[in-house]
Amino acid sequence: MQTKIKHDFLQSEKGQLADKILRSCVHCGFCTATCPTYQILGDELDGPRGRIYLIKQMLEGHTVTKETLNHLDRCLTCRACETTCPSGVEYGHLLEIGRSEVEKRVKRSLLQKVLRKTLLLILPFPKRFAVLLQTGQLFRPVLPGILKKQIPAKTRLTKLSLKNHKTKMLILDGCAQPALAPEINHATRKVLDALDIELVSFSGCCGAINQHLSDEEKALVIIKNNIDRLIAEFDNDIEGIVMTASGCGAMFKEYPHLLRNDEHYKNKAEIIANKTFDLTEIINTEKLKNKLNVNKNLNIAVHTPCTLQHAQKLPLNIENILSSCGYQLSTIKDKHLCCGSAGTYSITQPELSAQLREQRLSGLMVGQPDMIATANIGCLHHMNAGSTVPVRHWVEIVAENLKP
Amino acid sequence: MRYHCRMTRATKDNRKSLRKQLHQVLPKTCILETPEQTIPYESDGLTAYQQKPWMVVLPESIEQVQTIIRLCHKEGVPVVARGAGTGLSGGALPLANGLLLSLAKFNRILDINPANRSATVEPGVRNLAISEAVEKFNLYYAPDPSSQIACTIGGNVAENAGGVHCLKYGLTVHNILQLKIITIDGELITIGSQALDTPGYDLLALMTGSEGMLGIIVEVIVKLLPRPEQAQVILAAFDDVVKAGEAVGAIIAEGIIPAGLEMMDNPAICAAEDYAHAGYPVDAEAILLCELDGTNEEVTEQIQFVENLLTQKGATSLRTSQNTAERLKLWLGRKSAFPAVGRISPDYYCMDGTIPRHQLPFILQKISDLSKEYNLLVANVFHAGDGNLHPLILYDANIEGELERTEEFGGKILELCVKAGGTITGEHGVGKEKIDQMCVQFKSLELQIFHDIKHSFDPQELLNPGKAVPTLHRCAELGGMHVHDGLLPHPELERF
Amino acid sequence: METMNRTRELQDHVRAAFNDKTALKIVGGNTKHFYGNKSNAKKTNVIETRIHQGIISYEPSELVITARAGTPLKEIEALLAENNQMLPFDPPHFGEHATLGGAIATGLSGSRRPFTGSARDFVLGSKIISGKGDVMSFGGQVMKNVAGYDVSRLMVGALGTLGLLLEISIKVLPKPNTEATQVIAMSQQDALITMHKLNQTSLPLSALTYENEKLYVRLSGALSAVTSAQKKVGGETLLHAEKLWQEINEQTFSFFTESNNKPLWRLSVPYIANIDLNENSLIDWAGALYWIHSDKKAEEIQQHAIEQGGSAMLFRTHQVKAEKNAQDCFMPLPAKIKQLHVNLKMRFDPRGILNYGRLYSDL
Structure with missing residues (x-):
């Protein structure tokens, strides 16, 4: 053009x-x-x-x-x-x-400014988000239905007894996920333990929220901080970092682009991106299959997050893992479509976001599944608020079927 | 290139009055009028032409379209209809003093009737969406222009779109049953029917390919076909484009009508492969994609026959799809070939001439000569089975004068097609782009009858004026510049 | 030179008629004279197209034949057959001398129509003389052509009211290697259900026709495909099936000849129409075409066809000709559509001299 x-x-x-x-x-x-x-x-x-x-x-x-x-x-x-x-x-x-x-x-309206600022002040900070959510959870029983759907009930996790393995990887805690759905990383630890991988916690936010709300400066501060800490960690026999939220994974893989003009960080960013793996990328399906008692009656519809299929270009990973392990996959329509969660989109564009969710869910429900499996906390949480069947991270389903 | 239309009789006051009335009948979000909002509508799929529309409207109901058209008729303001804006001839190029009527919001499939093998759809439904929606009945909609993922059925009808499967299954005109049209006076009429034929003149054929000049299409009933039991595609590589061209003729001479028979030359192969990773041989001078479909027995028999034939005709390698995924992958490269050329050149200009098939070697040679003469590269993509050529002239619009040279080169190719016994456009339409070449293809008597047909439907020339059919004066002016065989065309006309 | 003269002769004839406003009746082989209305003009001159005949070009590998309108269909079909090709729409001849022009002007297609296409589907180009005596060319000899409005297809079925056909280019197809016809005895109700079912499959069908408790299924294609389809379809294989199809197409089949002097109606309807006029009928086109002998009032038959989403026309009648003229053979058109017809007629034939009234009494 x-x-x-x-x-x-x-x-x-x-x-x-x-x-x-x-x-x-x-x-x-x-x-x-x-x-x-x-x-x-x-x-x-x-x-x-x-x-x-x-x-x-x-x-x-x-x-x-x-x-x-x-x-x-x-x-x-x-x-x-x-x-x-x-x-x-x-x-x-x-x-x-x-x-x-x-x-x-272009100047934004005051309302928009306040909203965006508030999001920036809370979301990227796990502790602040957790406090807010806990307050919500405390009052959940008395909240009206619509708000109740947004706030998940508090989960209690069983204590894990994990082995030590030669292969060690980091796992990103993320910002909203530890508070909203601690069970995801919990399940990941269980599953990877079965595959002889040991996980070491890495706390922090990937920087995507600031980046998407056009707060580039702050985003770069977060990113550089992550890079410095990661490079130090990678020195200690760590094979890479595992992402259980595909949104964070996509962001990590964008680091080289975002720092392309920074002589000091350019190469380091490249190293980090090369060592960043979506959970689906490190699963050895052959090995996993033998460790599972698959519930074959479960009809599962897979929603591949945009950050996994379009950004990380891994469109079939979830389906491949689940079907190779013997799970029954439900037919879906318009696989490429976004669920409307898209980071902070559900908050900044609530109307469209709800329309998109409805559209996405109707596409996922064509095969009348019992459950929807996905790979990103944003999609999971957003779709759960509108879905008639549970929406879960695929690793949770797998973890439940691990042979004792 | 900026494009100006001199035709309209509407005054500023007419437009002011129309604007006021439109605001009364349409929601605010359905009217776009600041340059910021309207400039993105200045081109369709052909970016060589741009014209900011006076106003864009996005109606949501047939009643709204009727009202809009009645108001335009009353005020004498011209209207250009637009679907997805993927057309390659500037058919949906807006007018500076006219309304651009987008039908993109009409995107619902209204009814699927498997027993009658038909579906009723709104004009903004995407071509591919129809086949996807009827897949569960084991049916499909046959015409498949390469832009089928995005182009809308309304636009397909307006342009009589073809595709890679029309050698066997025909063009849009062969695959629709009924249209609902809004005429320029705002009346809603039905043309054709759910039956296979309808009394009176074949207005359905006349309307198909009429480029939005006769009426606004607001509903289409398409024919659906049963999916063939089996379909396989052969990918054949050649070390010479002419050999590939000859192989095409040989297949058809043997009494085989492939479902699709496509050819690409080396630059096109490379660009398409870079996007689709279909496994095209990037060192081949040309490839043929030959799809055979039918019953299992038939396809097995024909595949073997065609494979042998292609080997005899000098194919250097052959690959036959073994499953649907592989077949679709092989087609994906071909169907994305135009835009994929965006990977090797900032701009391209796509031609659409059609020739009798045996003229292929002659035309290829001429295109190659012209390419050297104009110093512009060409990537060739052909619907080889039906002689429809799509040479893509590669250029850079940011280099001054290159677009003009490209257009001149393109014009020469089209004139060659006419000379070879063919036509200037096989499936993309005349639009704004090929309007001058119409003067080469038709004499003034025929052009006059085209205008007469237009006036039978739209006497004030308010529907997409200035497209598809040149005025006789325009041809006379051009004729003054292009003297053919020593004869001045249209000597009867006054020159300006 | 000869042709130039013939074209000129026809052109002069039309020009003269234009000048003195004489109605012209266009006649080819005069085999379809019964089709459409009888002219109601006071003075009518006959203009014969049979003088304008001959195949102009035919290149089998291009799948196109171009011939003058007066060329006998027989001649064209014979040449195509030599090259193992055919006119894919089975035009009925209705007589020894049927011409290509007549086939296109009437636009009639045979039993193959739902599966391969109609006369209009295969027309690629035409050369005509307008009502003003102008010679014009449209379309061409290539499969795909969207330059200008599709005037060639507009001529198909227009019964010469928009122009006198001079030359026509037609897309042709290879003859199928094998054809076989299965006959299955069944009721009309069952036959319709079977036809709808078969019509949704990808079997190599080339006709689905029902008459007198028998469903005829013709299959065309590669030997292997036809053989396997025969098994799937079931029923008995009909010997000498070609004769049957020839008779149905030419209306020499017993159904057509045993009419009891009732007029023959042609109902073109959607596949799924439910036609119930309580008359003997022959159903063709997989349920989309009904031939019916009936004395019932035109309004009644037409109303029934409209209710079923189609149309009805009076195809042949044994009544005295004067009576037939009482109304149009073709179904009346909605007002706005009729207006567009009149507008087009005015532009192509401003003085209304070409076959005036043949299609509609005021066209």
Whole structure:
């Protein structure tokens, strides 16, 4: 596509990158077909091709208003468009530039500012989030139904007796997950123990929340801190870091891109990304199969999170593990679609997010499953609030079927 | 390239009045009017042309479309209809003084009737979505343009879209039963029926491929076909494009009608492989993809026959799909070939000429000569079975003058197609893009009757004016520049 | 040169008629004279297209034949057969001298139609003389062509009211290697259910026809495919089936000849229509075409067809010709659609000289 990016911006590294990405787009429109928001709203401006155009206009110096901001805000960053795009347009990276540029040009409403600031003050901090959630859980019995669905009941975990293994890996605790669903990492420890892998806890947030809310500066602080701590850990015989939330995994794998201009951190980021594994990547299915008493009556629908299928490009990993282990998989429709959770999207765009959830769940329910399996805490929590069947992390299902 | 239309008679006051009335009948979110909102609509799938529309409307019901059209009719404001905006001829290119009517919100499948082998769909339903929805009945919708993942059925009808399977299963015109149309005076009419034929003139055929010039399509009943029991595709590599072309003729001469018969040359192979990882041989000069379908016995028999034939005709390697996944993967590369070329060039210009098949070697040679003359690379993708060529001229719009050279080159290719006994467009439509080449293909008498047909439906020329059929004066002006065989075309017309 | 002269001769004829507003009746082999309305013009001249005949081009590997409108169908079919090809829409001849022009102007298709397509589906291009005497060409000789409106297909079934056909290009197909017909004895109710079921399968069908307690299933394709399909379909294999299909297509089959002097109606309906006029019928096109002998009022038959989502037309009648003219053979069109017909007629034939009234009394 032809571009006429403003001269000064074109001089910057970001300008160069944006121009390169824009020019790789040939405006074919294939992306609109798999864009969840375009499929609901039917407006070019709410699809990837339109958003690319809005960003192009902005960088070319056209007037920008809240319109552009709104349409960019409505993007889920699910990156289904990237999977569909034959020309190889790096939409996610372009959107990142577009979002940070539009923040500079358009003022948000006070309400939006407060909301976004509040999210930034709570979510990335596990302790703050935990306190808030515990307060909610305390009052859960007296809360109205709608809020009750948002707040999971408190879980009690059995104490594990795990062995020591030669193979050691880190496991990211994450920010919201330890409080919302501690059972996920608990199950992971059990399953990996059976596969002779020992896990060492690594606390902290991946930085995605700040990144998605356009708080890049703070995001970089978090990321660099993670990198420094990880590099130190990797010296001690640690094979890598395991992610039980595909959103965090996708973010870790983005570190080299985010630090591409930082001479000091560039290479380190590369090392971290190469040692970051989604849980599905390290499962030895042959070995696992023999350790399970699979419940074959269970009909499971798999929702592969966007961060796993589109960002990490691992679209079939969950299905492959479950079906190789002998689980019965339910047919689903529109595998590529986002559930509407998308980080903080369910909070910043509640209406669309609910519509997307409904659409996604109806696609997952076509084969009348007993359960939905996924791989990301965001999707899990968001879909649970609207689903008639339980939504669980796939590793929990597997952990329950481990032979004693 | 900016495109200007001089046609409309509507004044500023008319538009002001229309705008006011539209705001009364449509929700705010269905009207886009600031440049920020309308510029992203300035092109369809052909970015060589851009025109910011005066206003974009996104109606949600047939009644709303009727009201919009009635108001436009009353105020004399022209209307351009648009589906997914994937067209490659600028057919949905907006007008500076006109309304752009997006039908993207009409995306529901209204009814599937397996016993009647038909489905009733809204115009904004994606082509592929139909086949996906009827898969459970073991049926499918046959025409499959390469953009089928995104393009809408309304646009398919407007352009009479083809695809890789139309050698055996026909174009859109062969695969629809009924249309609901809103005429320029806002009346809702039904053309065709659920029966196989309908009394009177074949308005269904006339409407198909009419490029939004005769009416606004608001509902389509498509024919569905039973999925063949078996389908396999052979991938054959050749070290010479002409040899591949000859192999195509040989297959058909043997009385075999493949479900699809496609050809790609080396640059196209490389680009498509880079995206699809279908296992195309990137060192081949050309590949053929030949799909055979039917009953198990038939396909097994024909696959063997065609494999032998291709070997005889000089194929350097053969691979036959062993399962559906492999077959779809082989097609994915072909179907993504256009945009995948975006990986090797910032812009491309896709031609759509069709020729009698035996002229293929001649045209290929000419294209290669012209490519050298204009110093522009070409990637060739063909629907070889039906002689439909898609040479993609690779260019960079950021380099001054390159688009103009590309267009001139493209024009030459189309004129060659006409000379070879073919046509300037097989399936993409004339739109804005090939309007000048229409003067090469048709004489003024035929062009006049096209205008007459247009006026039979839309006397004020409010529906997609300035597309598909050139004015006689335009041809006369061009004729002054292009003198063919020493004869000035349209000597009867005054020159300007 | 000869052809140029013939074209010129026809053109002059039309021009003269245009100038003195004489109605023209276009006649080819005159085999389908019964089809459509009788002209109600006071003075009518006959214009014969049979003088304009001959195959212009035919390249078997291109799957296209181009011929002049007056070329006998017989001649075309013979040439195609030599090359193991055929006109895929089974045009009925209805007589020794049927021409290509007549086949296209009436647009009739035989039993193969639901499976391979209709006359209009295979028309690729045409050359015509308009009602003003202008010679024009549309479409071409290639399979895919979307340049300009599809005037060639508009001519199909227009009964010459929009233009006199000069030349037509048709897509042809290879003849199937093998054909076999299975006969299964069953009631009409069961036959309809069976036809719907078969019609949703991918068997190599080329006709599904029912008459007098018998369902005829024709299969065409590769030997192996036909043999295996025969087993799946069941019933008895009919010997000399070609004769049966020929008779059905040419309406020399007993159903058509034993009419008891009742008019023959043609009902084109959706596959799943439920046609119940309490008359003897022959069902073709997998349930989408009914041939019915009936004395019932036109309104009654047409109303029934409309209710079932289709249309009915009076195909043949044994009544005195004057009576037949009392109303249109074809079903009345909705007002707006009729208006579009009139607009088109006005543009192609402004003085209404070409086969005026043949399709509708005011076209």
